[in-house]
Amino acid sequence: MQDTRELARLMQEKAELVSAKVSTVAKIEDAFNYAADLCATKDACQLLFAGCASPLSSPAEELCETKAPERIIAAPGLDPELFEQFAAVCEKQGISLLSHGLRQKLAGIDIGFTIADYGVAATGSLVQSSNDEELRLATMISEFHVAVLPISKIRATSFDVEEALRGWAKDAPAYTSFITGASRTADIERVLAIGVHGPLELHILLLEDAPCKTHEI
Amino acid sequence: MQDARDLKEYRAELREALENDFLRQAMDKFALAYPVGRAKAFTGMDPEACIRDVVKAKDASIARLDELYEEFKKNAEAAGVVVHLAKTAAEANTIIGRIAIDNQVKKIVKSKSMTAEETHLNRHLEALGLEVTETDLGEWIIQLRREGPTHMVMPAIHLSRYQVADLFSEVAKQKQDADIDKLVKVARRELRRKFAEADMGISGANFAIAETGTIGIVTNEGNGRLVTTLPRVHVALVGLDKLTPSFHDALTVLKVLPRNATGQAFTSYFTCITGASACGSAPDGKKKMHIVFLDNGRRGMAKDPLFSEVLRCIRCGACANVCPVYRMVGGHKYGHVYIGAIGLILTYFFHGRDKAKNLVQNCINCGACKAVCASGIDLPRLIKEIHSRIQDEEGHPLSSTLLAATLKNRKLFHGLLRAARFAQRPATGGTPYLRHLPMLFSKDQGFRALPAIAAKPFRDMWKDLKPTARNPRLKVALFAGCALDFVYPEQLAAAIEVLAGRDIEVDFPMDQSCCGLPLQMMGEKDASRSVALQNLTALDPGTYDYVLTLCASCASHIKHSYPQILEGAGGAAVKVQSLADRVIDFSSFVRDVLCLTAEDFEAGAGRTIAYHAPCHLCRGLGVTEQPRALLKTSGYDYAPGAEEDVCCGFGGTFSMKFPELSAALLEKKLDTVEATGATLLATDCPGCVMQLRGGAEKRGGKIEVKHIAEVLAARVKGR
Numbered sequence: 001m002q003d004t005r006e007l008a009r010l011m012q013e014k015a016e017l018v019s020a021k022v023s024t025v026a027k028i029e030d031a032f033n034y035a036a037d038l039c040a041t042k043d044a045c046q047l048l049f050a051g052c053a054s055p056l057s058s059p060a061e062e063l064c065e066t067k068a069p070e071r072i073i074a075a076p077g078l079d080p081e082l083f084e085q086f087a088a089v090c091e092k093q094g095i096s097l098l099s100h101g102l103r104q105k106l107a108g109i110d111i112g113f114t115i116a117d118y119g120v121a122a123t124g125s126l127v128q129s130s131n132d133e134e135l136r137l138a139t140m141i142s143e144f145h146v147a148v149l150p151i152s153k154i155r156a157t158s159f160d161v162e163e164a165l166r167g168w169a170k171d172a173p174a175y176t177s178f179i180t181g182a183s184r185t186a187d188i189e190r191v192l193a194i195g196v197h198g199p200l201e202l203h204i205l206l207l208e209d210a211p212c213k214t215h216e217i
Numbered sequence: 218m219q220d221a222r223d224l225k226e227y228r229a230e231l232r233e234a235l236e237n238d239f240l241r242q243a244m245d246k247f248a249l250a251y252p253v254g255r256a257k258a259f260t261g262m263d264p265e266a267c268i269r270d271v272v273k274a275k276d277a278s279i280a281r282l283d284e285l286y287e288e289f290k291k292n293a294e295a296a297g298v299v300v301h302l303a304k305t306a307a308e309a310n311t312i313i314g315r316i317a318i319d320n321q322v323k324k325i326v327k328s329k330s331m332t333a334e335e336t337h338l339n340r341h342l343e344a345l346g347l348e349v350t351e352t353d354l355g356e357w358i359i360q361l362r363r364e365g366p367t368h369m370v371m372p373a374i375h376l377s378r379y380q381v382a383d384l385f386s387e388v389a390k391q392k393q394d395a396d397i398d399k400l401v402k403v404a405r406r407e408l409r410r411k412f413a414e415a416d417m418g419i420s421g422a423n424f425a426i427a428e429t430g431t432i433g434i435v436t437n438e439g440n441g442r443l444v445t446t447l448p449r450v451h452v453a454l455v456g457l458d459k460l461t462p463s464f465h466d467a468l469t470v471l472k473v474l475p476r477n478a479t480g481q482a483f484t485s486y487f488t489c490i491t492g493a494s495a496c497g498s499a500p501d502g503k504k505k506m507h508i509v510f511l512d513n514g515r516r517g518m519a520k521d522p523l524f525s526e527v528l529r530c531i532r533c534g535a536c537a538n539v540c541p542v543y544r545m546v547g548g549h550k551y552g553h554v555y556i557g558a559i560g561l562i563l564t565y566f567f568h569g570r571d572k573a574k575n576l577v578q579n580c581i582n583c584g585a586c587k588a589v590c591a592s593g594i595d596l597p598r599l600i601k602e603i604h605s606r607i608q609d610e611e612g613h614p615l616s617s618t619l620l621a622a623t624l625k626n627r628k629l630f631h632g633l634l635r636a637a638r639f640a641q642r643p644a645t646g647g648t649p650y651l652r653h654l655p656m657l658f659s660k661d662q663g664f665r666a667l668p669a670i671a672a673k674p675f676r677d678m679w680k681d682l683k684p685t686a687r688n689p690r691l692k693v694a695l696f697a698g699c700a701l702d703f704v705y706p707e708q709l710a711a712a713i714e715v716l717a718g719r720d721i722e723v724d725f726p727m728d729q730s731c732c733g734l735p736l737q738m739m740g741e742k743d744a745s746r747s748v749a750l751q752n753l754t755a756l757d758p759g760t761y762d763y764v765l766t767l768c769a770s771c772a773s774h775i776k777h778s779y780p781q782i783l784e785g786a787g788g789a790a791v792k793v794q795s796l797a798d799r800v801i802d803f804s805s806f807v808r809d810v811l812c813l814t815a816e817d818f819e820a821g822a823g824r825t826i827a828y829h830a831p832c833h834l835c836r837g838l839g840v841t842e843q844p845r846a847l848l849k850t851s852g853y854d855y856a857p858g859a860e861e862d863v864c865c866g867f868g869g870t871f872s873m874k875f876p877e878l879s880a881a882l883l884e885k886k887l888d889t890v891e892a893t894g895a896t897l898l899a900t901d902c903p904g905c906v907m908q909l910r911g912g913a914e915k916r917g918g919k920i921e922v923k924h925i926a927e928v929l930a931a932r933v934k935g936r
Contacts, residue, residue, distance in 0.1 A: 014482065054403050055391030063410045103497045106413045106447075123483035133446065133495055140442050158468045165464045165489060169429035172296035173492035175446075180483045183439040185401060187355035187373055188381050190247060193401040196354055197408070198439025198485070 014124030018181030067107035075113040076134035102137040112142030119154040227575035254480025275529040292430030296492025306336035328441040329353040330421025367548030369534040418444035449499040478533035529592035536586035558586035558596040581868035583832035605740035621744035627730040664880035665911030675706035689722035698768040700903035711930035718936030728755035773837025804844040827895035831902035867908035
């Protein structure tokens with residue numbers, strides 16, 4: 001077993017290689033503040049800089065217009081007590097915090113906030129068991145995905161989470177994702193473009209302690 | 218897509234592709250960038266070892282496909298999935314169409330699936346009146362253009378941003394800028410609506426993990442996750458070859474797949490789905506999930522001793538990325554649905570002889586695909602095997618049959634070569650080149666000067682050249698090969714100069730003949746086997762310590778193909794391995810066996826020299842250091858060039874069949890040589906000498922092309 005610090009360092013290095021933004025937080029409350037601040041300062045619609053200005057077909061435009069003017073963070077799967085805490089932080093900044101109902105927000109939300117089950121240092125990947133559809137959607141339809149990763153949950157390679165993957169699958173149904181950086185494509189002229197279907201930014205918050213509930217295998 | 222009826226039509230299509238400047242530029246850029254990205258992704262790892270692990274895992278799964286299917290089905294069904302097995306492409310399409318109708322589906326979103334391309338699933342579903350939208354950006358683009366992919370991983374690599382902007386302008390009925398970032402966001406927003414409206418999602422799968430009934434999907438864009446999450450019905454179409462026993466094996470493959478495909482350590486997303494999960498859009502809150510396994514010949518292939526390794530393919534696309542021919546003509550001309558080297562093979566099995574017959578001839582046999590394959594598939598060999606099968610099924614063309622009949626009979630063949638010396642006289646004008654080609658070969662061969670047959674073949678010079686060895690420490694058989702014996706005997710004479718006086722007994726067994734590689738290239742398996750046996754007898758391995766050859770192609774053919782060709786040939790099979798073990802190329806012999814040092818060469822600086830690495834030396838025999846080291850040891854100023862190990866375009870009979878491709882490859886090669894500033898170019902294969910010297914001569918003769926034996930002989934101290 002590699003030293004935890006060393007794994008966290010490697011996790012950060014590899015995640016940054018795929019343009020994830022990695023910070024360290026001492027407590028989960030710091031993660032709430034980070035997400036709320038990020039939400040308050042980001043552009044209202046992150047697509048603006050690259051896309052909203054481009055005209056769409058009318059049905060696509062209609063969907064886009066359903067996007068609420070308010071700022072939204074979705075944090076499904078969070079422990080109710082923590083959710084309350086987080087909601088209070090958000091309220092101060094005029095942000096709505098949702099725990100469900102994301103199917104009604106397919107035009108997009110500002111931030112999806114999740115707590116990852118594991119990190120794989122070798123590739124800078126997050127492992128997220130997301131059988132809950134709301135949790136899954138939060139990582140798909142958000143413009144930014146903010147993921148908290150308890151440092152104690154960082155493993156060296158994907159083979160170190162193999163048992164966990166098998167455990168979840170045996171307890172089917174199961175929907176498990178490895179998330180490595182933001183959504184990307186190079187399908188036009190092999191030029192890298194970020195945020196084709198999923199989040200445009202991935203923020204990883206390495207959490208020093210680990211009081212939050214994650215799956216234990 | 219392959220629609221050409223014959224080789225002539227196919228060649229016309231190839232010429233058209235060669236004239237597509239955007240395609241050529243895009244492919245060149247990609248060809249240069251890919252090896253760099255791949256190497257970077259494997260930094261600190263041993264790619265060969267990772268690939269061996271994949272081979273082991275895949276071979277074990279292929280051997281128990283039926284068993285794994287049963288195990289997968291049991292586990293997936295326990296998790297609420299309906300599992301189907303379709304024998305054919307049509308059956309798979311029918312099953313999926315029925316699922317759509319039974320569930321009152323109107324709109325379908327799809328994530329990328331090569332298997333669905335294989336079955337032409339969209340056509341079938343659209344004929345049923347269903348709306349199908351591809352959501353992978355590249356796949357959506359080609360769907361809008363109503364064409365097939367040109368790369369397995371980057372399906373729209375042949376298109377420019379301007380073409381995409383025009384396409385999206387039509388879709389949105391609004392003018393779009395040709396700005397890639399903006400176009401990507403337009404796709405995001407246009408397709409988001411499709412996700413929101415769809416009743417059914419269709420995905421492929423990279424893995425079907427039997428131990429839990431899980432499918433694993435590798436994606437970068439994130440569309441696969443939306444496709445498998447939002448609609449109330451999910452159908453996964455999966456080739457049986459994707460079955461794997463465990464998560465462990467899937468993770469083993471994943472160590473290689475993204476690195477080999479796109480130079481990524483990992484893709485953005487790897488999604489594992491086990492069972493029908495909760496789904497907000499389903500009336501009962503539970504997703505309907507179906508997994509359709511496709512056989513389409515895979516179970517038969519799994520049992521074939523030769524072709525079972527085709528099922529190891531993990532669809533990374535690397536064989537196309539490094540293929541010099543794909544680079545010239547792109548995927549529409551270098552495949553049918555599946556493209557690249559593996560595509561040439563899969564086309565025969567999945568889409569039939571008619572689609573494959575021209576394609577399989579378009580392999581230059583440079584081995585670049587084999588060297589990069591994520592699962593160690595011997596692609597060039599299997600391509601040739603299919604070519605040979607097609608000829609056996611459809612009849613051999615006359616030229617090929619004649620070649621076979623001639624080469625099988627050494628005396629007839631050598632007699633013809635001698636006769637050719639007289640027949641060519643009016644064409645050479647007394648120069649070492651054929652100035653006016655005989656009619657048979659003249660067509661489209663004008664891009665290089667072809668050499669004349671030598672006045673005296675090496676075999677007739679031998680008794681005068683044989684070096685004496687007073688206390689021989691090694692006994693060596695010289696294997697000439699046709700080109701050296703009859704066209705370039707002076708290269709062998711130069712080699713003798715380097716070998717002489719070093720206590721090596723050198724023999725030239727007179728019964729040796731063509732190594733048989735041209736026959737293999739032409740799909741003439743029987744004749745190829747016959748000459749292999751003749752050479753095995755002539756080069757009796759019990760008699761010699763080494764079988765030395767100056768032709769990298771002969772060397773790699775004897776070393777690696779003879780044991781395959783003569784497999785099961787009784788006593789010959791034992792002997793052939795012994796022959797293969799003794800084969801050595803000239804550079805390795807001089808460097809590693811003779812161990813010549815700077816002392817053995819003239820003092821003082823030699824000329825600036827460039828080097829071309831023959832395919833069959835650097836990849837065929839894995840020899841890369843020795844020739845370069847020798848150039849330096851012998852006092853030359855070696856000027857490394859770009860892409861030294863990319864094919865010169867010769868490929869033996871390939872250059873006769875596809876002169877336009879051969880010419881384009883040669884052009885590129887000579888450009889890189891000229892860029893080094895050297896006026897002397899060395900290489901280790903007479904075929905490459907023939908091609909490069911002929912091309913250099915056409916360019917005005919600024920570059921002198923020599924076999925490495927000649928450049929060493931020019932500086933070796935006499936003994």
